[in-house]
Amino acid sequence: MPPAPRVLVVEDEAHLAAGIKFNLEVEGYEVEVVDDGTRALGRLVSPPPPAEVFDLVVLDVMLPGVDGFALAARMREAGNFTPVLMLTAKSLPEDVVYGLEQGADDYLAKPFELSVLLARIKGLLRRREWARGGQDAMGTVRVGGAEVDFRSFEVRVGGDVHRLTLLETMLLKHLVQNAGRVVSKGEILERVWNLSPETETRAVDNFVVRLRRYLEPNPRFPKHLHTVRGAGYRLEL
Amino acid sequence: MGVSLIVMAVALTVGWQILGAPDELRAAREVSTARWVVYFLGSLLFLLLIAGLVSIVILLVREVRLNERQSNFISAVTHELKTPVASLKLYLDTLQLRDLPESRREDFYRTMRQDLDRLNATINNVLNAAMYTERPVVDPHPLDLGRLVRRGIELTRTRHQLPPAAIRFHGPEAVMVRGDAGALETAVLNLLDNAVKYSKEQVEVEVELSADGDGHVHLRVRDHGIGMSRHQLRFVFSRFYRIGPEVRRSRPGTGLGLFIVRSVIKSHGGTVSADSPGPERGSTFTVTLPGLIETPAEHAPEAVADATRA
Numbered sequence: 001m002p003p004a005p006r007v008l009v010v011e012d013e014a015h016l017a018a019g020i021k022f023n024l025e026v027e028g029y030e031v032e033v034v035d036d037g038t039r040a041l042g043r044l045v046s047p048p049p050p051a052e053v054f055d056l057v058v059l060d061v062m063l064p065g066v067d068g069f070a071l072a073a074r075m076r077e078a079g080n081f082t083p084v085l086m087l088t089a090k091s092l093p094e095d096v097v098y099g100l101e102q103g104a105d106d107y108l109a110k111p112f113e114l115s116v117l118l119a120r121i122k123g124l125l126r127r128r129e130w131a132r133g134g135q136d137a138m139g140t141v142r143v144g145g146a147e148v149d150f151r152s153f154e155v156r157v158g159g160d161v162h163r164l165t166l167l168e169t170m171l172l173k174h175l176v177q178n179a180g181r182v183v184s185k186g187e188i189l190e191r192v193w194n195l196s197p198e199t200e201t202r203a204v205d206n207f208v209v210r211l212r213r214y215l216e217p218n219p220r221f222p223k224h225l226h227t228v229r230g231a232g233y234r235l236e237l
Numbered sequence: 238m239g240v241s242l243i244v245m246a247v248a249l250t251v252g253w254q255i256l257g258a259p260d261e262l263r264a265a266r267e268v269s270t271a272r273w274v275v276y277f278l279g280s281l282l283f284l285l286l287i288a289g290l291v292s293i294v295i296l297l298v299r300e301v302r303l304n305e306r307q308s309n310f311i312s313a314v315t316h317e318l319k320t321p322v323a324s325l326k327l328y329l330d331t332l333q334l335r336d337l338p339e340s341r342r343e344d345f346y347r348t349m350r351q352d353l354d355r356l357n358a359t360i361n362n363v364l365n366a367a368m369y370t371e372r373p374v375v376d377p378h379p380l381d382l383g384r385l386v387r388r389g390i391e392l393t394r395t396r397h398q399l400p401p402a403a404i405r406f407h408g409p410e411a412v413m414v415r416g417d418a419g420a421l422e423t424a425v426l427n428l429l430d431n432a433v434k435y436s437k438e439q440v441e442v443e444v445e446l447s448a449d450g451d452g453h454v455h456l457r458v459r460d461h462g463i464g465m466s467r468h469q470l471r472f473v474f475s476r477f478y479r480i481g482p483e484v485r486r487s488r489p490g491t492g493l494g495l496f497i498v499r500s501v502i503k504s505h506g507g508t509v510s511a512d513s514p515g516p517e518r519g520s521t522f523t524v525t526l527p528g529l530i531e532t533p534a535e536h537a538p539e540a541v542a543d544a545t546r547a
Binding site: 012013015016018019020022023026036037061062063064065066067069089090110111112113114115 | 312315316319320321322323324325326327328330331334335348351352483484485486487
């Protein structure tokens with residue numbers, strides 16, 4: 001039997017934290033609860049290098065000390081790419097998008113259905129496996145001079161190694177699987193972000209800009225990851 | 238920004254006077270008084286203009302601040318309403334989904350009851366903020382503030398599960414005032430609740446009630462909690478004011494509690510003030526109300542009944 005996935009729940013509302021912990025433990029996860037942002041920072045970011053001791057983080061946005069948005073951003077900056085499921089009472093599309101841009105991988109608005117929470121957590125853990133390879137194992141792919149390793153979520157260019165977040169990996173994988181074809185923004189939002197294709201956001205554009213920084217020798221004149229005006233993006237391997 | 242505008246305006250006035258002056262001096266002898274009058278009027282108009290500008294800037298700054306607080310308030314209320322709802326839903330779902338032993342179920346029911354209380358308190362807070370205005374109380378009754386405060390302390394202890402020593406009361410048995418018992422109880426409970434909420438690990442609150450010689454009643458609530466800075470003291474009674482941005486909230490609340498306290502006390506012809514030696518050094522809130530000097534015995538039972546009804 002594989003070891004139980006370890007989940008860190010960062011939530012300052014004691015009742016919610018206890019309820020989530022109880023349910024996750026019943027489902028067979030190993031759960032730790034932290035009730036403020038500063039302490040969460042200690043578990044996820046410092047001491048460097050950040051030990052990725054958790055398989056998943058359930059992260060509330062409104063927290064004493066350091067808020068959830070900042071926490072997700074700090075995690076990613078420090079090189080901790082553990083999948084993050086963000087929980088919050090704010091549910092406007094801007095908030096969702098902002099959370100995702102800061103480094104969250106999925107998003108759930110309070111109040112939520114317990115079954116949805118459990119499914120999202122399972123989904124995130126599975127998506128990570130899927131992005132890593134899973135059944136349609138992809139292993140590594142070359143994009144121009146860069147080597148993308150879907151198992152370790154890394155892009156290697158020359159001597160440099162860039163680490164990718166789950167969402168970055170998912171986006172890149174989707175583009176690689178559809179290499180040569182134009183992929184629309186709506187399709188990406190739906191397949192990678194789990195958002196409605198009509199969502200008004202620059203998130204995809206921002207992610208593409210980031211991917212170009214890893215993949216392109218000169219990100220301003222992309223040779224592999226092209227923008228197709230009014231249609232979407234196309235990746236040429 | 239406001240300050241720099243004022244400085245600029247003053248500099249402009251002075252500069253204009255200096256520029257105008259040599260001309261003025263040279264021609265001084267021939268100049269008719271009419272010209273002086275024109276000069277004087279010009280300056281006056283200019284000053285008026287500046288005054289207008291300054292007041293617009295002040296109003297604008299106020300508006301921006303209120304706007305900021307308002308959006309913080311929406312954020313706070315959203316959180317205060319959605320958190321207990323989310324918790325209730327989570328526990329209901331859990332009860333429905335899982336087969337639980339009786340003791341665990343009892344635990345969950347207790348948690349859910351607390352969530353309901355919190356939800357109810359938030360709703361009352363929002364409604365009270367709209368209901369209690371600074372207008373004088375319409376139909377004031379004589380009532381015993383001492384009894385009301387002691388009851389409030391009792392309720393606060395139960396609500397926060399505190400030992401008796403956590404909130405201590407000093408004061409005479411009965412202190413009569415005239416007012417709306419429900420409103421005053423809300424104000425007293427808000428003050429006590431705040432004192433507990435902004436305490437550190439160990440809750441230590443002193444409540445002091447006294448009547449002075451000139452017919453005033455004083456209620457003092459002192460905590461040894463996180464205290465306030467000078468800047469924060471200036472705004473504590475403002476509507477929607479909360480310490481710090483909502484996204485890093487550390488204590489529950491909507492930013493209405495002390496606003497309600499001020500409205501209620503003002504509507505009773507009293508005053509309320511906040512004081513703190515500084516952050517981390519505790520706060521003291523002092524309420525002063527006009528007392529009822531001749532304690533009419535025949536009114537006392539009525540007052541008690543009122544207090545219980547609230």
